[in-house]
Amino acid sequence: MWRRVASVSHLFSHSKSTKFNQGASTFKIWETFTSESEIPTPSKGSPFVTFVLGGPGSGKGTQCAKIVEAFGFTHVSAGDLLRREIASGSAYGSVILSTIREGKIVPSQVTVELIQKEMESIDNYKFLIDGFPRSEENRKAFEQTIGAEPDVVLFFDCPEQEMVKRVLNRNQGRVDDNIDTIKKRLEIFDELNWPVINYYSQRGKLHKINAVGTVDEIFEKVRPIFAPLSK
Numbered sequence: 259m260w261r262r263v264a265s266v267s268h269l270f271s272h273s274k275s276t277k278f279n280q281g282a283s284t285f286k287i288w289e290t291f292t293s294e295s296e297i298p299t300p301s302k303g304s305p306f307v308t309f310v311l312g313g314p315g316s317g318k319g320t321q322c323a324k325i326v327e328a329f330g331f332t333h334v335s336a337g338d339l340l341r342r343e344i345a346s347g348s349a350y351g352s353v354i355l356s357t358i359r360e361g362k363i364v365p366s367q368v369t370v371e372l373i374q375k376e377m378e379s380i381d382n383y384k385f386l387i388d389g390f391p392r393s394e395e396n397r398k399a400f401e402q403t404i405g406a407e408p409d410v411v412l413f414f415d416c417p418e419q420e421m422v423k424r425v426l427n428r429n430q431g432r433v434d435d436n437i438d439t440i441k442k443r444l445e446i447f448d449e450l451n452w453p454v455i456n457y458y459s460q461r462g463k464l465h466k467i468n469a470v471g472t473v474d475e476i477f478e479k480v481r482p483i484f485a486p487l488s489k
């Protein structure tokens with residue numbers, strides 16, 4: 259059971275004009291007070307944000323595609339936005355590329371701005387933010403800029419050995435899918451992502467999913483979380 263504790267009417271307050279800050283229908287801050295197995299009821303015009311967390315190769319992107327198909331979310335992959343920025347030849351491109359190659363985390367300001375722009379450009383209210391926030395600093399930057407917290411947080415829990423195997427077999431030609439960068443990414447995940455996971459666990463928003471098994475088996479653990487939502 260969830261209780262709405264505040265409306266955030268200043269959403270996207272740093273942007274000039276957005277579809278989310280023009281009326282009473284804005285993000286809500288929610289607080290759980292009995293169970294973390296229930297999710298707030300979304301409504302059109304009031305964005306419903308799910309953060310999708312997990313180490314490299316834990317299956318975040320794969321499961322996001324299934325959630326999109328079943329529940330009508332829009333998939334916003336922070337990594338894809340950063341790779342798109344590199345490909346576009348933007349001023350940030352070379353910094354982003356070297357950061358990704360080293361398995362480090364791109365400055366929050368850059369990532370949050372890309373996520374914000376993407377959300378504003380999409381005509382949907384259900385968002386999966388995949389691979390973000392990767393650190394407490396990321397989390398705070400999102401909350402400060404967007405003025406809201408996620409409604410649901412998924413965490414795909416996968417053993418390191420399995421993640422390494424999957425990433426090395428991914429075959430998407432990514433600069434960071436090599437053993438040296440994977441080791442670095444796993445170290446950074448251990449150091450910086452756990453505090454975020456713990457934070458949302460304490461807030462009663464975390465849904466931890468064992469990410470070992472077939473894609474369909476894992477999705478059957480995800481499905482009930484969103485079952486209250488219609489497509």
Ligand SMILES: Nc1ncnc2c1ncn2[C@@H]1O[C@H](COP(=O)(O)OP(=O)(O)O)[C@@H](O)[C@H]1O
Pocket residue numbers: 312313314315316317318319320321424425427428429469470471472473476
């Ligand atoms: N349950 C699974 N079992 C085996 N391989 C998987 C599973 N889920 C995803 N994969 C594969 O593992 C690789 C990493 O998956 P991906 O969804 O890109 O993970 P992430 O976004 O967390 O890095 C991809 O090649 C994907 O096809």
Ligand SMILES: O=c1ccn([C@@H]2O[C@H](COP(=O)(O)OP(=O)(O)O)[C@@H](O)[C@H]2O)c(=O)[nH]1
Pocket residue numbers: 312313314315318319336337338340357358359361362363364365369388389390391392396434443
């Ligand atoms: O919010 C983000 C998301 C991604 N990245 C960078 O982009 C890389 C690839 O991220 P992605 O989520 O695509 O990787 P995955 O976890 O899916 O393998 C990461 O290792 C980071 O270097 C980042 O800095 N901030």
Ligand SMILES: [Mg+2]
Pocket residue numbers: 318319335337389
């Ligand atoms: Mg991914």
